[in-house]
Amino acid sequence: MANTKKILLEHINVPGIETYEVYRQKGGYTGVEKALKKLTPDEVVEEVKKSGVRGRGGAGFPMGMKWSFLAKPEGVPRYLVCNADESEPGTFKDHYLMKCLPHLLIEGMIISSYALGANKSFIYVRGELMYVIRILEKAIEEAKAAGFLGKNILGTGYDLELVVQPGGGAYICGEETALLESLEGKRGNPRNKPPFPAVKGLYQCPTVVNNVESIATVSWIVNNGGEEYAKIGVGRSTGTKLISASGHIRKPGVYEIELGLPVDEFLNSDEYCGGIRDGHHLKAVVAGGSSVPILPAHLFMKTANGEGRLMSYESLSEGGFATGTMLGSGGFIAMDETTCIVRNTWNFSRFYHHESCGQCSPCREGTGWMEKVLHRIEHGHGNMRDIDLLVDVAKKIEGNTICPLGDAAAWPIASAIRHFRDEFEWHVTNPGAASKPGAVYQHLNEMSV
Amino acid sequence: MENIAPQLIKVTIDGKEVQVPAGTSILEAARMIGPEVAPPAMCYYKPLKGTGGKCRACLVKVTAGSEKDPRPMPKLVASCITQAQDGMKVENYSSPEVIEARKGVVEFLLINHPLDCPVCDQAGECHLQDFSFEHGTGGTRFEEDRRTFEREDIGDKIQLHMNRCILCYRCVYTADQITNKRVHGVMNRGDHSEISTYISNAIDNDFSGNMIDVCPVGALTDKTYRFKNRVWFSKPVDAHCDCEKCSGKVTLWYRGEEVIRVTARKNQWGEVEEFICNTCRYDRKKTSDWTIEGPMKVARHSVISANKYSNKLVEKPSFALKYAAQNYKEVDDDRPYDKNLSEIKKSEDYKALMAKNEEFFSK
Incomplete structure (x- = not known):
């Protein structure tokens, strides 16, 4: 589809786009000028509401609605925090966006802060990405020199200070309340909700936490209008989305797609993933980062009703968790038939075991337990009741934890067993063969795609 | 005299109705009805601000959110941190879903707990023991090795058995709110997180002993009392003294004629009523230091209440x-x-x- 609209990555290939001059030449910061000079903060919020853009961090909560929930008591500062602590396995879009287009994020931050009435905003960047932090800081200096940041921006009387904060190096700090704790200088433990950050967030003041990609879309929305943005995409999934494609595909990378693109086209067309590597075929797909349920190829390409799936929030979650998944943060991992699902599930569970914050008991103990059981099955020491045990433990973690990390740890395991139970059983019944490196169970009734 | 009656709201828990002031949590409302509907709590501690929500033992099902919005809540909620609304309907012991989830919580709390009750000082007054007795299953499905830590002395009076810790964070909140300087906290994360003083700083605050009282399990133990006694052999007596640092209201635990330890007084829910200072706790171990008030009323359903001052033996609730x-x-x-x-x-x-x-x- 050559006519796919590029909103975020329009100028990605322009040399020097990370500098202020080139970005400005390509029409950068016009959104700031328009918003600050012509629109009131409420009008900006209204435009974002009209656009129907949904949070790109994973949960897909409408951004305009989140903004309108922000409490506005008198005399209390409000904060905008950009969540750039992207650590979900399989997702690397924010990293790419910040590295290549730092000014797009800064422009979005200025407009969003103006809309929310925040005079100090934070970008909480994953601590491992030190070089990205330097890029952002350089870009902020450039924007300040050009008069887009600091006191009295463009003579409108609006002040904004932008602070880049390196993260503490934990996956859990990507959860919004844990992020706020970490930003305050405390241990990154998620808070109990309610109160939600919109009422009591950073330093107990009303706060909005948004993903990098969500904030980056704001300048386009302000420039072109929310209604124009809502025309892109399908149904309630409006606009474009960055997908970080990885795995056994010919062309891994970050792609901007219009929501509603058929998955078949995304996977197989040369413009995007370019199909599965030669001589192999698709076995399973993790559609939105490691936290979402894994789907076997036939259920990924077509829903249980036989309709072709689209890359959109609604279409991917069709069929619930029984036969569907989620778009999540757009971490698209394709696996061909050489992938051992048990090993892959174990690998994911190892990650969640390592990253659980240890605050609430189901997640703290359950993630470790599931990892140990999966390790046993993968290494040929499992037995049949371990499989049911995993399902039961996953069920007892899911929904009973403070933050969604418990769900994120339980879903991939529950779905892997739901769809690939025979593979787990093969590991139990053939411990010798299954525990060899690279051993993969061949499905007898494999669906070809 | 202000004559403004607090706004009362009506909450139904397990079919029993109670009127509570607005802003009360579901757990507090249930406690007002009585122990037959009160959810168990391992981390929530009323005297300490900000506790709760961590252990998930108090999960309940809300079948009707409020009078205005009678929709049920989609997930089980932690009753200690969820505010009751007018007209809210809550299922606790009457919901199989809650019972099942609680069984799960017991199992999770026990998988890394050493189950060394026979040699543990806390046995008999341990909340985890009570919790697993009332809500748990008989066995465990955990076959792997448990995480283990070295025993650690924090200060000259407290020993930390990290193996037994259930990470309720109560001691951290105590140090934050009762003492003027907190020197211990939680290190690492996940199931390898541990309570520790960074590079083993000693805790020598005057109120540090309260951490022993708030610990629901035997993770923080009194070094002057360790291995000397079993709880059920001692007789608790309420006593007080004039103390310049604290209220001086304590419970003395006698074994024979000897005061074997001094603790703060605890209420029906095992919560300290008034925190006491270390002088009262460690240095006043003679009957002549105290004014005896009379036998302590043991209100908890536990081994602790056995063989005390009445013939009534331990009953399963x-x-x-x-x-x-x-x-x-x-x-x-x-x-x-x-x-x-x-x-x-x-x-x-x-x-x-x-x-x-x-x-x-x-x-």
């Missing part, structure tokens, strides 16, 4: 027994098992069962 009976019925089918075998063999049910068996084995 009646609601638990009731639930067990109900549950047993659900597991079994409706066949009358008081009949003799020949009669049973004639029944339709028996025949159906046998037919099912045959069908199964013929496969």
Whole structure:
């Protein structure tokens, strides 16, 4: 589809786009000028509401609605925090966006802060990405020199200070309340909700936490209008989305797609993933980062009703968790038939075991337990009741934890067993063969795609 | 005199209605009704601000959110941090879903707990013991190695057994709110996180001993009391003294004529009423230091209340027994098992069962 609209990555290939001059030449910061000079903060919020853009961090909560929930008591500062602590396995879009287009994020931050009435905003960047932090800081200096940041921006009387904060190096700090704790200088433990950050967030003041990609879309929305943005995409999934494609595909990378693109086209067309590597075929797909349920190829390409799936929030979650998944943060991992699902599930569970914050008991103990059981099955020491045990433990973690990390740890395991139970059983019944490196169970009734 | 009555709201828990002031949590409302509906709590501690929400033992099901919005809540909620709303309907012991989730929580809390109750000082007054007795299952499905830590002395009076810790964070909040300087906290994350003083700083604050009292398990133990006694052999007595640092209201634990330890007074829910200073706790161990008020009323359902001042022995709470009976019925089918075998063999049910068996084995 050559006519796919590029909103975020329009100028990605322009040399020097990370500098202020080139970005400005390509029409950068016009959104700031328009918003600050012509629109009131409420009008900006209204435009974002009209656009129907949904949070790109994973949960897909409408951004305009989140903004309108922000409490506005008198005399209390409000904060905008950009969540750039992207650590979900399989997702690397924010990293790419910040590295290549730092000014797009800064422009979005200025407009969003103006809309929310925040005079100090934070970008909480994953601590491992030190070089990205330097890029952002350089870009902020450039924007300040050009008069887009600091006191009295463009003579409108609006002040904004932008602070880049390196993260503490934990996956859990990507959860919004844990992020706020970490930003305050405390241990990154998620808070109990309610109160939600919109009422009591950073330093107990009303706060909005948004993903990098969500904030980056704001300048386009302000420039072109929310209604124009809502025309892109399908149904309630409006606009474009960055997908970080990885795995056994010919062309891994970050792609901007219009929501509603058929998955078949995304996977197989040369413009995007370019199909599965030669001589192999698709076995399973993790559609939105490691936290979402894994789907076997036939259920990924077509829903249980036989309709072709689209890359959109609604279409991917069709069929619930029984036969569907989620778009999540757009971490698209394709696996061909050489992938051992048990090993892959174990690998994911190892990650969640390592990253659980240890605050609430189901997640703290359950993630470790599931990892140990999966390790046993993968290494040929499992037995049949371990499989049911995993399902039961996953069920007892899911929904009973403070933050969604418990769900994120339980879903991939529950779905892997739901769809690939025979593979787990093969590991139990053939411990010798299954525990060899690279051993993969061949499905007898494999669906070809 | 202000004569403004607090705004009262009506909450129904397990079919029992109670009127509570607005802003009360579900757990507090349930405690007002009584122990038969109060959810267990391992991390929530009323005297400490900000506790709760961590152990998930107090999960309840909200079947109607409020008068205005009677929709049920989609997930089980932690009752200690969820505010009750007017017209809210809550299911606690009457919901099988809650019972099942709580069984899970017991299992999770126990998988890395050493189960060394026979040598643990806390045994008999341990909240985890009570919790697993009332809500847990008989066995465990955990076959792997448990995480282990070295024992650590934090300060000269407290020993930390990290193996037993359930990470309720109560001691951290105590140090934050009772003492003027907190020197211990949680290190690392996940199931390898541990309570520790960074590079083993000693805790030598005047109120540090309260951490022993708030610990629901035997992770923080009094070094002057360790291995000297079992709780059920000692007789608690309420006493007070004039103390310049604290209220001086304590419980003395006698073994024979000897005061074997001094603790703060605890209420029915095992919560300290008034925190006491270390001088009272460690240095005043003679009867002559104290004014005796009389025997302590033990209100908790636990081994702790056994052999004390009445003949009443430990009883399993009646609601638990009731639930067990109900549950047993659900597991079994409706066949009358008081009949003799020949009669049973004639029944339709028996025949159906046998037919099912045959069908199964013929496969």
